[in-house]
Amino acid sequence: MAGRADTSKTAESSDKVSVICRALRRAIIEQALEPGAKLPEDSLGERFGVSRTIARHALGQLAAEGLVELRRNRIAVVATPSWQEARDAFDIRIELERLVVRQLAGKLTKPQIAELTAHVDAEDRARDGTDAVSIRLATEFHILLAHMTNSPILVRYVSEVAYRCCLTLSLYSRPHSSECAINEHRAIIAALVKGDVDKVMGLMHSHLDSVATRALVAPSPQRGRDLLDILAPYADEASGDRVVKLPKAARR
Amino acid sequence: MAGRADTSKTAESSDKVSVICRALRRAIIEQALEPGAKLPEDSLGERFGVSRTIARHALGQLAAEGLVELRRNRIAVVATPSWQEARDAFDIRIELERLVVRQLAGKLTKPQIAELTAHVDAEDRARDGTDAVSIRLATEFHILLAHMTNSPILVRYVSEVAYRCCLTLSLYSRPHSSECAINEHRAIIAALVKGDVDKVMGLMHSHLDSVATRALVAPSPQRGRDLLDILAPYADEASGDRVVKLPKAARR
DNA sequence: ACAGCCCGAACTGCATGCAATTCGGGCGAT
């Protein structure tokens, strides 16, 4: 009822493909796979005991979700969103999740409330564990909320954009100090139960916004890591003076 | 500048696959392919001059977008969203497009304004043409707006959800009386140029909302077309009295 | 040393082939 099995109708063709997708998604949001990590089809196929065809199909799905970047004739890599894209993703996420809580306010059933509080408790318990797990749990809290709207489309979009945000956090955030404040999750649950629509929408907004602004620390001139962009301002003067050599270390 | 080529980084692996995707998307939103239409892999491959592998991959992508439904070991079909899903899609769309115009208000460049008005003029000119074309143009107007935000993610989501809405219109709408009022498009452009954020957000909201409510005419007891649901209320009394026969015509 | 070229290895793009499953029509039983 409350938490559905999710394999229902959200694409995810057969089984093997979706298994790989799930595994990779999880690896990505737990930062076991960093942005830019290579994902050769054979390796994936070998690791998961399937042929390249299937691995390839899975990569296609993940690319459609924006988690993976596919370049023709080149090895697929974990997506490396630009800072601007990260900010855009958070903006979208804010709107979508406001919609979620708007639909949910005052409509939660007892078992749903129990499930949510149980999840937050789990988040609490995981505080001593690795960052990876707590990040995943924090994200899953939001996805759990989306599930409760019973709107598959909303679930899909919230999930996707939440994953993307996770991805960007691993790029642009500091050691993410317990990033998704657990107390804010509790506050959201409380406001949802109380049925105060405006309050809960405000809470969700500030919750996400604070995560975004705390994490996405300004266009940070250096962290941009895209060689071309970094060099752009110097390009004009390149003729006048010799630029520092970048023989090999600069690649990749 | 204004209207980008879009083949940039939004997944869409190589070429052949994305060609098929685009063709099918278009066929779907122009209602050449109705919801429920079968999409066998071989036929597609044959039609587009590729192997089943590629056709299959394309179907996977479209399924990820929610335009196609994939069932294990069964022929893929054009998605048939439930009425509730249609309503949900419109709700999401409203939020997303409000975000679009919020970002755009007062920020449009001259050439962008020209492009928009040119598009609306094209919509006007197409009024005598087939419904299919005018529906497509109306949808493309919204996607064009999204493009101008320069946010690939927003473009992707707005496009997807707009296509989905198109799909549902072909299911639940009446002959859609020039459904996406062209004048409302003009009004939106005007408000965007004027830079009145609240006004334009309101306009977009009511524009989409009116399309939604005018088209999605209530849960309409009959139009539901899912035999099982229709019969559900009668199931209890089935033992007492013979139900009208439904030998073969009832199927599909 | 250093840059540039070159060639083998690695990898992707795609088609094809085979096994498993579903579909659909005809045939026999009721």
Added chain:
DNA sequence: ATCGCCCGAATTGCATGCAGTTCGGGCTGT
């Protein structure tokens, strides 16, 4: 007649094979 079963055709699920492209390291010339 109608229902149910059964079997061939259609179709999917997946692996493999081959051709074309990219990658990366060593070699050569300067």
